[in-house]
Amino acid sequence: MGKKKRGHPDVEEILARPWCYYCERDFEDLKLLISHQKAKHFKCDRCGKRLNTAGGLSVHMNQVHKESLDKVENALPNRQGLDIEIFGMEGVPEDILQQHQQRIITNFYTAQAERHAATGNPPPGQSGGQGPAKKIKIETPDEIKKRLADHRAKVAAQKAAGANGAVAPLAADGQSPAQGTSPFPPPQAGFPYPPAGAPGAPPFPPAQTYPPAFPPGPSPPPGAASAFNLPARPPSGTAAALPQRPPYFYNGAGAPPPGFPGSPSTVDELVAGAARQGDDIDQLIRMAEKGIRPAKGATPGEEVGGEKKSKKDKEKNMRMVYADTEVSPEEKMALLPRYRFAIEA
Amino acid sequence: MAPSTQFEVAQPPNDAISALVFSPDSPSRLLVSSWDKNVYLYEVVEGADEANLVNSYEHRAPVLDVCFGANRDEAFTAGLDQQVKRIDLATGEQTVLSKHTEAVRCVVFSPEHSILISASWDNTLHIHNTTSPSQPHLTIQLPGKPHAMAASPSKVVVAMTARLVHIYDLPTIASALASGPDSASSIQPWQQRESSLKFLTRAVACMPNDAGYATSSIEGRVAVEWFEDTAESQARKYAFKCHRQAAPEEEGGGDIVYPVNALTFHPVYGTFASGGGDGTVALWDAEAKRRMRQYQKFLDSVAAVAFSQDGKYLAIGVCPGFETGMENYSGEGKTKVFLRELGETEAKGKGAK
Numbered sequence: 001m002g003k004k005k006r007g008h009p010d011v012e013e014i015l016a017r018p019w020c021y022y023c024e025r026d027f028e029d030l031k032l033l034i035s036h037q038k039a040k041h042f043k044c045d046r047c048g049k050r051l052n053t054a055g056g057l058s059v060h061m062n063q064v065h066k067e068s069l070d071k072v073e074n075a076l077p078n079r080q081g082l083d084i085e086i087f088g089m090e091g092v093p094e095d096i097l098q099q100h101q102q103r104i105i106t107n108f109y110t111a112q113a114e115r116h117a118a119t120g121n122p123p124p125g126q127s128g129g130q131g132p133a134k135k136i137k138i139e140t141p142d143e144i145k146k147r148l149a150d151h152r153a154k155v156a157a158q159k160a161a162g163a164n165g166a167v168a169p170l171a172a173d174g175q176s177p178a179q180g181t182s183p184f185p186p187p188q189a190g191f192p193y194p195p196a197g198a199p200g201a202p203p204f205p206p207a208q209t210y211p212p213a214f215p216p217g218p219s220p221p222p223g224a225a226s227a228f229n230l231p232a233r234p235p236s237g238t239a240a241a242l243p244q245r246p247p248y249f250y251n252g253a254g255a256p257p258p259g260f261p262g263s264p265s266t267v268d269e270l271v272a273g274a275a276r277q278g279d280d281i282d283q284l285i286r287m288a289e290k291g292i293r294p295a296k297g298a299t300p301g302e303e304v305g306g307e308k309k310s311k312k313d314k315e316k317n318m319r320m321v322y323a324d325t326e327v328s329p330e331e332k333m334a335l336l337p338r339y340r341f342a343i344e345a
Numbered sequence: 346m347a348p349s350t351q352f353e354v355a356q357p358p359n360d361a362i363s364a365l366v367f368s369p370d371s372p373s374r375l376l377v378s379s380w381d382k383n384v385y386l387y388e389v390v391e392g393a394d395e396a397n398l399v400n401s402y403e404h405r406a407p408v409l410d411v412c413f414g415a416n417r418d419e420a421f422t423a424g425l426d427q428q429v430k431r432i433d434l435a436t437g438e439q440t441v442l443s444k445h446t447e448a449v450r451c452v453v454f455s456p457e458h459s460i461l462i463s464a465s466w467d468n469t470l471h472i473h474n475t476t477s478p479s480q481p482h483l484t485i486q487l488p489g490k491p492h493a494m495a496a497s498p499s500k501v502v503v504a505m506t507a508r509l510v511h512i513y514d515l516p517t518i519a520s521a522l523a524s525g526p527d528s529a530s531s532i533q534p535w536q537q538r539e540s541s542l543k544f545l546t547r548a549v550a551c552m553p554n555d556a557g558y559a560t561s562s563i564e565g566r567v568a569v570e571w572f573e574d575t576a577e578s579q580a581r582k583y584a585f586k587c588h589r590q591a592a593p594e595e596e597g598g599g600d601i602v603y604p605v606n607a608l609t610f611h612p613v614y615g616t617f618a619s620g621g622g623d624g625t626v627a628l629w630d631a632e633a634k635r636r637m638r639q640y641q642k643f644l645d646s647v648a649a650v651a652f653s654q655d656g657k658y659l660a661i662g663v664c665p666g667f668e669t670g671m672e673n674y675s676g677e678g679k680t681k682v683f684l685r686e687l688g689e690t691e692a693k694g695k696g697a698k
Contacts, residue, residue, distance in 0.1 A: 046637075066688050068641040070625075077591035077598070317599030319592065321622055321668040322563045325545050326506055328492045329563075329604070329667035330409060331466065333361070334425055334448055336674060339380055341406035341425040341448070 008115070011108045015101055021086045022075035024100065034088045040074045054082050098140060351640075354387055354682035356398040361676030362662035364410045365651040368417045369456060372653035375660055376420055376434075377682055378411035384422055386434055389658065389684060396684055402432050402439065410451045414461070414475060421461055423449035429463040429471060431478070443471045443482045451494040453501060458519040462501055464491035470503065472532075474522050483522060483529040487511065495558060497551035500535065500572055502558050504546035510560070512536040512572065541568035541584050550608035552615060552631070557582075559617055559631070561605030565589045567619055569631050583634065588621025604666065607649045613656040616694045620647030622666040626659070630694035637694065645679050656692060659685040 018033040019026035022041045027033040038050040042057045046065045051057040058069040071080035085091045092100075115121075322329055333339055358379035368374035373389040375396065382404045389396040406426035413420055418435045425448045431440045445465035452463045454475070461473040468490060472483040489505035496502075501513045514535035521528040540546055544564035551558045557571035557578075568584035588603045603622030610617045616637060620626045624643040627636055646666025652659055661683040664676035 065638075066691065067638050070639060070641060078594055080591075317597065318589075318602050319599060320564055320602045320604075321666065322604045323669050325563070328490075328506075328545060328547075330363070330450065330492075331490075332671075333380065333667055333674060334407070336672075338675060339407045339425065341427075 008112070011105060014104055014108055018089050019100060021084070021092045021096065022072055022079050024076065030088050037086070037088070041072050043073070045073065053085055053087050055085050058082055098142075102140060350394055351683055351685040352394040352396070354396045354398075354684060356385075357682045358383060358385055358680050359677060360407075360680060361664040361667075361674075362648045362680055362682070363408060364412075365649040365660045365662045365682070366412055367651055367653040367658070367660065368413050369654050370417050372655045372657050374417055375651075375653075375682075375684075376411050376413065377660075377662065378408035378422060379680070380407040380676060382407055384408055384411050384420070384432065387682070394686070396682075400434065400437065402434075402437060404430070404439075406448075409449060412452050412454045412461075414454050415456060415459060419475075421452045421454060421463075423452040423463055423465075425449075427465070427467075429461070429473070431475075440478070442473050442478065445469065445471065450491055453494050453496040455496050455498075455501070455515050457498050458515050460515065460519060460522065462494065462496070462518075464494045464503060466490050472518055472522055472529075480522075481526050483518075483526065483532070485513075485529060485532050492546055493549040493560070495549040495551045497553070497555045497558065497572075499555055500551065500558075502549050502551060502560075504540065504549045504560055506545070508540035508542070508546065510538040510540050510546070512538065536572075536574060538570075541570060541582060542566050547604050547606055548608045550610050550617060553610050553612050554615060559608050559610070561608050561619060563604035565600075565602040565605060565621065567605055567608065567629070585634075587619060587627060587636075588623045588625065590623055603646070606647060606666070607662075609650045609652055611652050611656050611692045612654055614693045616692050618650045618652070618659060618692075620650040620661060622646040622668075624663070626650060626661055628692055633695050635695070638691070640685070643681075643683070645681075652692075657687060659687060659692075661685065 014026075017026040017028070018030045020033055020036060020041075022037070025036065027036060034052075038052065042051040042054060043049070044051065044057060044060055044065070046061070046067070049060060049064075051060055054069070054072050061067045061069045069082060072082065084093065324332070334341075354375075358377055358381050360379055360381035362377060362379055364378045366376050368376070373391060373396075375387040375389065377385045377387065379385065384402045384404070386399045386401070387396045388399045402422075404422065404424050404426065405428075406424050408422050408424050410423040411420060414431070418433055420432045420434055421442070422430045422432060424430065427445045427448055429442045429445070429449055429452060431442055432438070433440075442461070443463065445463070445467045447465050447467035449463050449465045452461060454461050459474065459476045461475050463471045463473070464487070465471070468487045470485040470487060470491070472485065474480045474482075487503065487505055488511075489507050489509045491503050491505050493504040494501065496515070499515050501515060501518075503511045503513070505511070511534040513532065517535065518532055521532045524531075540560060540562070542560060542562035542564070544562040544566070546560050547563050548561045549558060555572070557569065557573075559567055559569045561567045565588045566584055566586050568582065570582035571578040588605050590601045590603070592599050592601050601623075605619050605621045607620035608617060615632070616628055616630050618626055618628050624646055626640045626643075626647055628638040629635070630637050643661070643663045645663050647661055648664050648666070649662035650659065662680075663683060664680040665674070667674050
């Protein structure tokens with residue numbers, strides 16, 4: 001990691017700052033946070049007494065002023081509840097904590113990117129691997145889980161395909177541990193796809209799925225040592241990959257493989273499975289090409305954007321429970337059969 | 346300090362509440378008018394935290410408003426059946442004072458001038474001299490349908506559609522009434538104003554010190570203004586938002602805006618209470634422009650609020666609020682009347698800052 005500081009704290013420092021659950025403001029230290037909370041959120045508006053918690057204030061209001069506290073003052077609209085006991089940083093629900101961190105991180109990188117764009121400086125240590133690598137570290141467990149799930153689905157699809165092809169389950173088996181532990185190993189981007197010379201399989205680019213699996217794989221399939229791509233591919237390739245990229249069959253002179261016109265149901269299954277697989281793969285590749293930035297940038301970015309939007313909308317976005325500006329509720333009620341009065345002639 | 350308590354009235358009306366009012370000479374006597382065609386008389390039992398039904402007075406149609414007359418046994422009602430009635434609460438005797446050609450929305454009684462004013466959707470006010478019931482009433486034409494009306498010692502404020510507000514001077518009305526039936530045309534509004542609120546007026550209440558009044562609208566807002574027609578006094582008027590709720594994010598956020606159905610001034614401290622469709626009652630300090638209290642939410646909309654004459658009790662009428670698009674409205678089984686016994690300084694303002 002290159003030099004830091006220069007007035008811009010790094011993300012760990014920002015993340016370490018205590019912040020207020022009720023208004024999302026952050027503070028230099030916990031003492032300041034607590035005094036902020038006492039002054040802004042836990043202060044009695046009748047006598048000015050500063051309580052330590054919302055619960056404390058509620059009891060105070062009840063006992064001293066015979067009133068009930070219905071919400072925390074000055075809090076964000078969705079954080080006004082009295083059900084959560086907050087003191088300083090204690091009591092903040094885990095999901096809110098994560099949301100906050102995510103927001104901080106997103107803001108941090110947005111700001112950083114803006115600084116870099118503004119100054120024209122390259123990001124520190126931006127010599128290929130480091131930038132993305134750093135961001136990988138700060139993916140939330142949820143994102144990682146999601147990708148793992150995607151990956152598992154892909155593997156499962158491959159397995160199914162492999163089983164249909166009745167060959168080489170080994171390849172699928174062999175690749176899951178490798179990819180499972182590290183869904184995005186750097187080699188994926190750097191690893192050269194098999195040379196066009198790969199015999200027997202030129203029309204099957206889906207081989208893309210495999211290369212990443214093999215190199216980091218602890219042990220290549222037996223017998224594949226000399227040409228690790230080749231033996232494994234054709235069998236699974238014919239079955240799994242064929243329906244996946246139909247255009248190749250038509251364009252390429254390669255004969256349509258014998259497995260292709262199988263029973264329609266299986267082919268359908270294959271196509272469906274492969275399509276899913278294809279999507280996943282495409283996505284993975286795209287992500288890999290961009291150093292995983294999109295996955296990271298997109299999700300939180302959208303969240304933040306959405307939040308901002310709804311806050312802005314708030315001004316105009318109001319819903320009146322009774323909106324007729326000419327006719328009063330009583331007039332409408334008077335017309336209901338339940339209340340209508342028919343005067344005798 | 347005596348603890349404030351809140352209790353529910355036994356045997357509440359069977360349907361939505363239109364008005365609540367305490368007797369001017371007894372803090373324990375409460376009248377409630379209801380859409381179930383009845384007016385209910387309750388007696389609060391001091392110290393026992395309960396209020397019992399004393400009597401009920403059936404009408405031909407839903408009752409839209411009720412007020413006390415000159416004494417504890419006289420009441421006036423306004424009904425959907427287009428009649429203005431006097432009720433003797435002791436005997437239950439009902440007398441029709443006048444008939445409008447549409448439903449009667451409000452009645453107010455001015456004890457200072459012994460005048461009863463009724464406002465009807467036929468765009469008229471009827472002025473009755475309650476000391477001589479045989480004298481014919483005067484009719485005043487209004488430019489719009491009246492929706493709310495309130496009287497201070499010397500003024501009557503009538504809020505109508507199209508944001509019209511007319512303020513009549515009670516002494517003028519009294520002298521017109523005295524000079525005979527042809528004098529109705531001589532009664533002109535003392536002031537004609539446009540409501541400070543952009544939406545339909547929901548409630549009006551006058552300050553007990555005769556200085557001004559407050560209005561509320563269907564759009565969660567309350568305005569406070571002064572009678573005195575000087576630039577200085579008019580500059581003091583203000584309005585504020587209230588009775589709103591943040592909508593949950595999953596419904597797109599923003600605010601849910603409730604109508605402010607009821608306003609009433611505290612007879613002693615000059616602070617006022619508002620009741621809204623959100624089911625809350627708030628106490629406001631008009632001088633300091635501060636909210637003093639907001640009470641715990643009720644299950645349904647607050648339809649009416651009233652302070653007792655000594656300011657000790659706050660009566661709160663709760664029933665489902667009529668909302669846009671309702672076709673099967675019914676307040677049945679959900680209508681309740683709460684009485685809150687206030688602590689000594691609970692409704693006392695801190696004064697202007």
